[in-house]
Amino acid sequence: MEAGQEPPFAATGAPVLQHSRFHRLSDRWAHLAFLACSLLVVGLIGGILFFLASRGLAAFWPVAGNTGRTLSLSEVFLSTDWAPSSDHFGIVPFIAGSLGVTGLALLIAAPAGILTGVFIAKLAPTWMRNLMRQVMDLLVGIPSVVYGIFGLTVVLPFVSGTWLAEAPASGFAVAALILAVMIVPTIVSLSTDAFESLPTSLDEGAQALGSSRWQAIWHVLIPAARPRLLTAAVLGLGRAIGEAMAVQMVIGNNPQWMALMRESTDRAPFLRALFTPAATLTTELVQELPNTPAGSPWNNVLFAMGLLLYLLTMVLILATRRLGRGKEA
Amino acid sequence: MKIRFLAQTILAGLLVTGAAQAQTVTVMGSTALGPIVKKAADDYMKAHPGVQIAVSGGGSMTGLNQVTSGGCHIGISDVYATPDQDKAGVKNYNIVVQPFTLIAHPGVGVGNLTAQQAEQVFTGKINNWKEVGGKDQKIVRVIRPESSGTRAVQKKVILHDQDFSKNVLIQDSTGAVVTAVATTPGAISFVELEHLEKNKARVAGIAYNGVACSNEAVKSGKYPVFSFGHAYTNPAKLSDPKVKQTVDGFLAFILSHEFQQNVLKAGYLPVDYVKSLKTKL
Numbered sequence: 202m203e204a205g206q207e208p209p210f211a212a213t214g215a216p217v218l219q220h221s222r223f224h225r226l227s228d229r230w231a232h233l234a235f236l237a238c239s240l241l242v243v244g245l246i247g248g249i250l251f252f253l254a255s256r257g258l259a260a261f262w263p264v265a266g267n268t269g270r271t272l273s274l275s276e277v278f279l280s281t282d283w284a285p286s287s288d289h290f291g292i293v294p295f296i297a298g299s300l301g302v303t304g305l306a307l308l309i310a311a312p313a314g315i316l317t318g319v320f321i322a323k324l325a326p327t328w329m330r331n332l333m334r335q336v337m338d339l340l341v342g343i344p345s346v347v348y349g350i351f352g353l354t355v356v357l358p359f360v361s362g363t364w365l366a367e368a369p370a371s372g373f374a375v376a377a378l379i380l381a382v383m384i385v386p387t388i389v390s391l392s393t394d395a396f397e398s399l400p401t402s403l404d405e406g407a408q409a410l411g412s413s414r415w416q417a418i419w420h421v422l423i424p425a426a427r428p429r430l431l432t433a434a435v436l437g438l439g440r441a442i443g444e445a446m447a448v449q450m451v452i453g454n455n456p457q458w459m460a461l462m463r464e465s466t467d468r469a470p471f472l473r474a475l476f477t478p479a480a481t482l483t484t485e486l487v488q489e490l491p492n493t494p495a496g497s498p499w500n501n502v503l504f505a506m507g508l509l510l511y512l513l514t515m516v517l518i519l520a521t522r523r524l525g526r527g528k529e530a
Numbered sequence: 531m532k533i534r535f536l537a538q539t540i541l542a543g544l545l546v547t548g549a550a551q552a553q554t555v556t557v558m559g560s561t562a563l564g565p566i567v568k569k570a571a572d573d574y575m576k577a578h579p580g581v582q583i584a585v586s587g588g589g590s591m592t593g594l595n596q597v598t599s600g601g602c603h604i605g606i607s608d609v610y611a612t613p614d615q616d617k618a619g620v621k622n623y624n625i626v627v628q629p630f631t632l633i634a635h636p637g638v639g640v641g642n643l644t645a646q647q648a649e650q651v652f653t654g655k656i657n658n659w660k661e662v663g664g665k666d667q668k669i670v671r672v673i674r675p676e677s678s679g680t681r682a683v684q685k686k687v688i689l690h691d692q693d694f695s696k697n698v699l700i701q702d703s704t705g706a707v708v709t710a711v712a713t714t715p716g717a718i719s720f721v722e723l724e725h726l727e728k729n730k731a732r733v734a735g736i737a738y739n740g741v742a743c744s745n746e747a748v749k750s751g752k753y754p755v756f757s758f759g760h761a762y763t764n765p766a767k768l769s770d771p772k773v774k775q776t777v778d779g780f781l782a783f784i785l786s787h788e789f790q791q792n793v794l795k796a797g798y799l800p801v802d803y804v805k806s807l808k809t810k811l
Contacts, residue, residue: 268614284676284693285676286676287693353706353709353710353713354709354713357713357714358713358714361713361714361715369670369699369710369714369717370714371699371710371714449702450706453699453700454675454699454700454701454702455696455697455698455699455700456676456700457696457697457698460696461696461697464696478698478699478700480700487702488675488677488700488702489675489676489677491587491588491589491592492588492589492590492591492592492675492677492678493589493591493592493677494591494592494594494595495592495595499677
């Protein structure tokens with residue numbers, strides 16, 4: 202419709218909507234309702250952050266309600282010794298554990314997920330594409346405890362029975378594998394979208410210039426989709442770093458794993474570390490938070506770990522937005 | 531339909547809050563003791579209409595903590611109160627006896643450990659089953675998290691208050707512990723006797739000092755590895771006489787001969803089985 206032209210229904214004499222008092226009023230109410238909802242959501246998120254921060258920071262300041270001593274930042278964030286009953290509160294093993302297991306999971310899941318995305322978006326026949334998309338969407342919705350049970354009752358016994366007759370298989374390797382399986386569907390879905398949203402002219406242009414299918418994918422499509430692929434990876438990372446249930450069932454939950462590694466005389470320490478029971482921020486929280494007395498240094502440090510996790514996730518979300526905006530044409 | 535459902539939900543919610551305002555006695559703490567105390571509460575409420583007893587979990591430490599601060603009327607716990615909590619005036623009732631046993635993966639080839647061997651296995655001095663007469667296989671120690679009541683009992687009775695080895699596998703619940711022991715070659719752990727009886731097909735029991743754990747062995751004083759389930763009150767915080775009356779009545783009911791017969795079915799032993807025995811826990 203060109204600018205300045207009369208709307209056709211006015212010309213045909215159809216009733217024009219009146220901006221009656223009633224409409225103006227309901228408009229205002231709707232506005233208020235939307236505002237109230239958004240304030241509620243913002244308030245809830247802010248409230249949770251405030252709760253976490255006030256309980257977590259109480260570990261380092263003498264606040265009313267604290268029942269034990271006040272800790273120093275260095276003995277919490279720089280120490281690898283975690284033995285709350287003996288008054289040691291170093292959380293480095295959990296930070297290293299969280300970063301290690303999510304990093305490993307991403308190393309497995311990102312290439313697998315992105316290549317599956319290419320396959321679904323560019324190579325698969327239509328019927329298979331539709332099927333795969335639906336399967337991936339279904340997989341995203343499986344509760345994590347299912348993955349955990351699978352890891353505990355199938356993967357762990359298989360690994361320790363097959364390759365490691367002597368040791369428990371619990372540790373980074375199996376935990377990262379389970380996490381990778383969990384986040385692959387997220388990465389596949391998002392990278393499929395990324396490839397599908399690319400203009401077909403890119404693909405066609407590359408092929409017109411004589412490149413093979415593989416060259417077109419490797420040299421044209423993947424670089425063009427890079428910002429959105431990074432977003433997919435970071436969202437997968439976000440899901441992995443916050444996962445507690447599945448990880449705690451298979452990782453072995455040993456807070457002393459770093460001390461153990463230092464004492465070990467193994468000739469292949471890295472391999473050994475993959476199969477040493479370890480712990481992460483989330484696994485320690487889920488195991489100890491409900492059972493520790495409120496206001497004790499132990500409980501406060503656990504809340505500080507929760508706060509740290511919250512901040513880590515926040516950084517990941519900000520990174521995602523930055524990458525998403527990125528160089529996308 | 532939706533509106534009716536909503537109305538019912540709201541009504542139910544109001545009823546619950548209403549009931550909470552009437553004299554409700556709140557019980558909090560050990561998830562292990564939760565079911566048996568819940569059973570006692572149900573029986574007691576049936577016999578005393580109008581009385582409300584609400585049992586919730588949270589763990590032994592939470593139960594002790596809450597009862598000390600007046601956050602609940604009765605705190606149930608697998609472990610004794612801390613010296614600070616004793617100083618605050620909490621009062622202990624031993625309500626049940628809980629036998630514990632060592633369990634292992636069926637293939638380890640060992641059926642008995644002496645007290646000293648058991649201690650050294652968990653402190654890390656003994657690392658292979660062949661050192662205690664079994665297969666040449668690494669020992670995998672499966673234990674509970676630091677805040678667990680079972681772990682506190684194990685540390686006291688088996689390790690004589692020494693620290694656990696750093697080389698351990700930690701599982702959050704007794705169920706997960708049993709699964710880990712059943713599926714990990716060389717694994718050893720420490721659980722309530724009832725969990726061994728329920729999982730005889732998957733894990734093997736290990737005798738302690740030549741005596742296998744059983745109700746009779748505990749009763750006769752031959753088997754020393756057991757603990758009490760505790761209920762704590764804080765008389766200073768029980769100001770309402772009506773609440774105090776219900777609390778006292780309820781605890782008396784749990785300790786009554788009538789109810790103590792029920793605890794056997796739940797995997798515990800009546801307290802009077804061991805009244806004459808000396809125990810560290």
